[in-house]
Amino acid sequence: MQITVKLNASLRQHGRGVSKDGTLLLETEGNTTAREVVQKLGIPLEKVKMMILNGRGANFDSILNNGDRIALFPPEMAFNMYVAISFRRDLKS
Amino acid sequence: MDRIFRVNMGSLKVSEEKVSGDYVGLGGRGLTSMVVSKEVPATCHPIGQHNKLVITPGLLTGTTAANSGRLSIGAKSPLTGGIKESNVGGTAATKLARLGIAAIIIEGMPEKGKLFGLAVSKDGVKVFPADDLKGLGNYELTEKLQAKYDKKIGIISIGPAGEMKMAMASIAVTSTNGTPSRHAGRGGMGAVMGSKGLKAIVIDDTGAEKVAIKNPDLFKEASQKFVKALREHPVTSEGLPKYGTNVLASIINEAGGYPTRNFSSGRFEGTDKISGETMHDIISKRGGKTTHSGCTTCIIQCSNEYVDEKGKIITSALEYETIWANGANCGIDDLDAIAHIDRLCDDYGFDTIEMGCAIGVAMEAGVKDFGDAEGAIQLIHEAGKGTPLGRIIGNGSGFTGKAFGVTRVPVVKNQGMPAYEPRAIQGIGVTYATSTMGADHTAGYATATNIMKVGGYVDPLKPDGQMALSQALQITTAAVDSTGLCLFIAFPALDIPECFEGVIGMLNGCYGLNLTADDVAALGKKILKIERDFNERAGFSNVDDRLPEFFKEEKLPPHNITFLVPDVDLDKVFKF
Numbered sequence: 001m002q003i004t005v006k007l008n009a010s011l012r013q014h015g016r017g018v019s020k021d022g023t024l025l026l027e028t029e030g031n032t033t034a035r036e037v038v039q040k041l042g043i044p045l046e047k048v049k050m051m052i053l054n055g056r057g058a059n060f061d062s063i064l065n066n067g068d069r070i071a072l073f074p075p076e077m078a079f080n081m082y083v084a085i086s087f088r089r090d091l092k093s
Numbered sequence: 094m095d096r097i098f099r100v101n102m103g104s105l106k107v108s109e110e111k112v113s114g115d116y117v118g119l120g121g122r123g124l125t126s127m128v129v130s131k132e133v134p135a136t137c138h139p140i141g142q143h144n145k146l147v148i149t150p151g152l153l154t155g156t157t158a159a160n161s162g163r164l165s166i167g168a169k170s171p172l173t174g175g176i177k178e179s180n181v182g183g184t185a186a187t188k189l190a191r192l193g194i195a196a197i198i199i200e201g202m203p204e205k206g207k208l209f210g211l212a213v214s215k216d217g218v219k220v221f222p223a224d225d226l227k228g229l230g231n232y233e234l235t236e237k238l239q240a241k242y243d244k245k246i247g248i249i250s251i252g253p254a255g256e257m258k259m260a261m262a263s264i265a266v267t268s269t270n271g272t273p274s275r276h277a278g279r280g281g282m283g284a285v286m287g288s289k290g291l292k293a294i295v296i297d298d299t300g301a302e303k304v305a306i307k308n309p310d311l312f313k314e315a316s317q318k319f320v321k322a323l324r325e326h327p328v329t330s331e332g333l334p335k336y337g338t339n340v341l342a343s344i345i346n347e348a349g350g351y352p353t354r355n356f357s358s359g360r361f362e363g364t365d366k367i368s369g370e371t372m373h374d375i376i377s378k379r380g381g382k383t384t385h386s387g388c389t390t391c392i393i394q395c396s397n398e399y400v401d402e403k404g405k406i407i408t409s410a411l412e413y414e415t416i417w418a419n420g421a422n423c424g425i426d427d428l429d430a431i432a433h434i435d436r437l438c439d440d441y442g443f444d445t446i447e448m449g450c451a452i453g454v455a456m457e458a459g460v461k462d463f464g465d466a467e468g469a470i471q472l473i474h475e476a477g478k479g480t481p482l483g484r485i486i487g488n489g490s491g492f493t494g495k496a497f498g499v500t501r502v503p504v505v506k507n508q509g510m511p512a513y514e515p516r517a518i519q520g521i522g523v524t525y526a527t528s529t530m531g532a533d534h535t536a537g538y539a540t541a542t543n544i545m546k547v548g549g550y551v552d553p554l555k556p557d558g559q560m561a562l563s564q565a566l567q568i569t570t571a572a573v574d575s576t577g578l579c580l581f582i583a584f585p586a587l588d589i590p591e592c593f594e595g596v597i598g599m600l601n602g603c604y605g606l607n608l609t610a611d612d613v614a615a616l617g618k619k620i621l622k623i624e625r626d627f628n629e630r631a632g633f634s635n636v637d638d639r640l641p642e643f644f645k646e647e648k649l650p651p652h653n654i655t656f657l658v659p660d661v662d663l664d665k666v667f668k669f
Contacts, residue, residue: 057553082562083344
């Protein structure tokens with residue numbers, strides 16, 4: 001299956017074949033988790049502070065389906081308090 | 094910091110008094126709101142003789158505390174008709190505090206058409222005639238005053254918009270680079286200053302003594318703790334300095350909460366062209382400054398200097414809200430055009446958020462097409478020159494909506510909404526609806542987990558938990574706004590306990606107090622109660638604490654969701 005990954009800010013240096021706006025297409029097996037996607041791109045897990053999957057907050061265990069879009073954000077970006085509390089995976093209660 | 098200067102613009106008399114009574118122990122927003130509440134009749138006309146303009150540094154301003162250079166400007170708002178505190182950085186707050194000034198209160202009104210300035214120094218406050226400065230934009234005005242006085246003075250000023258008493262007129266404050274690029278934008282404080290016939294305040298702190306610290310050891314230790322947290326946290330040490338506040342554009346757009354074309358969608362297809370990453374690349378390539386300290390004592394440095402292709406500065410601190418309001422909200426994806434718009438707004442003296450909202454509404458009405466950057470620039474020139482169409486725009490989004498018969502008008506208490514869609518991020522919708530300030534993103538931004546024990550994940554698309562979140566954030570923000578500290582300290586405070594301990598320690602060290610986190614929360618509650626009471630006396634009730642009906646009826650793409658928080662929850666926000 002194919003998913004779209006959007007890398008933001010300092011994460012852009014990690015992906016091979018990233019376009020100018022930080023997006024790349026990734027071929028994966030079915031039932032892939034967000035953790036596996038991050039690992040496949042060679043990004044250290046601690047460099048990903050927030051994930052947004054199809055516009056919704058996600059965490060490392062979130063399962064991806066064909067055609068999904070996942071955006072990854074590094075720790076230096078998680079500001080605006082409402083946004084931080086809504087999307088930061090480490091604040092998940 | 095215990096001197097209050099009163100300037101009567103009718104008699105042109107200046108008097109000085111000591112801070113006393115209800116004003117003791119307050120600074121920043123706490124002091125502006127207390128003075129407005131005590132001294133301004135809630136039913137007065139905002140640009141009439143009974144309103145007062147209150148200018149105050151925060152409790153920690155003037156000390157060596159990092160990021161303590163914020164200034165609060167308060168009055169009854171010509172835009173909302175309620176109480177207003179508009180917060181701004183730059184250089185003025187620190188200079189006032191170093192002169193021992195807790196507040197300057199501008200009262201009364203001069204003879205029609207007369208214009209004055211104030212010169213503030215260690216010798217006190219003096220009024221000077223300023224008819225020769227009439228009609229000047231903030232940039233030319235600032236250059237003239239710097240040539241006459243000194244390059245190092247701090248300047249608080251209004252442009253033509255304030256002189257014309259437009260409801261979106263801002264008050265400019267000079268940045269550390271001497272340009273009038275920091276603005277108390279929200280709520281039309283520039284119109285109040287204009288109604289007082291006051292064009293500019295020049296501040297020279299030469300010869301000022303150091304701000305007295307009661308317990309220097311405690312202050313120093315707390316201050317170091319605070320600085321360490323700011324330097325350690327990735328948001329304040331990497332994200333904000335490198336990309337500026339606009340780094341948020343990609344996140345909000347991805348979350349489907351980036352208001353687009355007058356709040357008709359939550360995603361803008363042109364976001365990448367105006368994102369923080371793109372802006373960083375453009376500024377770097379052209380040799381501008383991606384990182385810059387705009388405010389005295391700032392160690393975060395979220396500011397930038399946006400330059401044209403020849404490397405000449407267009408504007409300083411092109412910021413998230415400005416880029417969104419005049420970008421995505423108007424369907425414009427041209428960063429150079431947006432930088433030009435920012436420059437024009439700073440020069441004429443307009444709030445960039447209200448301007449972008451009003452242009453979005455005008456575009457909805459068909460006055461210009463969405464995406465027409467030249468058209469947007471033309472509307473700003475009309476507003477700055479005071480043409481009939483320009484006066485419609487210059488009086489804000491609500492006024493523009495009425496003039497053109499538009500129903501999709503994103504305002505609460507007549508103030509235009511900032512850059513977060515309340516249908517996609519429902520918690521901020523609660524704050525927009527209930528804030529004493531009208532739709533305001535900063536009224537609910539602070540250290541929730543530390544003070545209020547609220548934290549953890551709240552689903553942005555669901556109504557659950559949003560009331561408690563907004564309540565906690567509004568209380569803590571009111572308190573932080575009184576310290577003179579920058580709100581961006583909230584991010585390290587969310588993650589590093591020592592950060593907030595540092596803030597409380599600095600307050601205790603500076604004033605010889607024994608405050609705890611509970612006292613800080615109590616201060617926030619007290620300020621909100623004062624503001625709420627003023628608004629009630631001005632005629633506001635819970636029906637004013639609602640979002641416009643289209644948010645409850647029109648489904649916002651991409652989530653196809655409406656605003657779901659029930660009215661009964663909105664009515665609970667101030668039940669504390």
